[in-house]
Amino acid sequence: MYFESFEAFLQMGRHGAYVWSAYGLSLLLIVASLVSAVRAERGARQTVRRLRQRANNAGENAK
């Protein structure tokens, strides 16, 4: 590690507040976007499964 202690790492000279807020905000935005993408995909997949189920049931009943 470049820093001498963990405190020094957190403080980053006088720039800790800038560096950590920049990284915190970035991570928050990126993770939130990825989570919403995964949720959308999962939700859409469940809808398709439900439609298949319904189609199968309709087929069974017709027999």
Place this chain on the structure above:
Amino acid sequence: MWSTLVRWYHQLGSPRYFYRFSTVVLPWLWVLAIVLTAVGLVWGLAFAPEDYQQGNSYRIIFIHVPAAGAALTGYVAMGVAGLVALVWRMKMAEIMIRAIAPFGAVLAAVALLTGAIWGKPTWGTYWVWDARLTSMLIMLFLYLGVVALMKAIEDDRQGARAASLLSVVGVINVVVVKYSVEWWNSLHQGSTINLTRETTMPAEMLVPLLVSMAGIYLLFAVSVLVRARAEILRRERKSRWLQEEV
């Protein structure tokens, strides 16, 4: 070579092939993207040396530059998809526009926010209305405009046409962002990484920057694939092949 590219284009242009392709590729891409991003950021934050002028505030570069670069590249990709959608009315191209825009907007916002925070200790101000910052803000609005257009217009094809047009026209702004620091006087520093000229950065800083850049680009790719799948699942929900696939 050319024929392989053409075949690839036609295969990935089919929602069915694209869906299968992404099923295979995504798990690997997730792992690679997360590992590279984590390694690059931790390396930049904790192991790279301090900058002799800017001190530790410069460490913001390891997220700022990858986000800005990927936002720009993503916009060009969206513009190309927009052109293909307008000219050939290719369904997959329309899906790609919708898949690219949200994460592009997030990365443009990240670039703007981290830039503003970095500006305070470096320039003494969070924001100036100069060419680089203003054109980047316009890029965020263009991305958000594409997202909003596709959501607002009920008919998928019509929404895609409007969004394609905005994507294609907005590519002009990418050129403005890219060359703004050369065309106008700006507080913003010139580019650090150059393909044509020598890079003005020591390897201890450059290598972690390139690693986190690769990571962020791959996260963008992951986001595009996941959102494209969601869109295929929504549009093709009634087709037999997809119902057999899920």
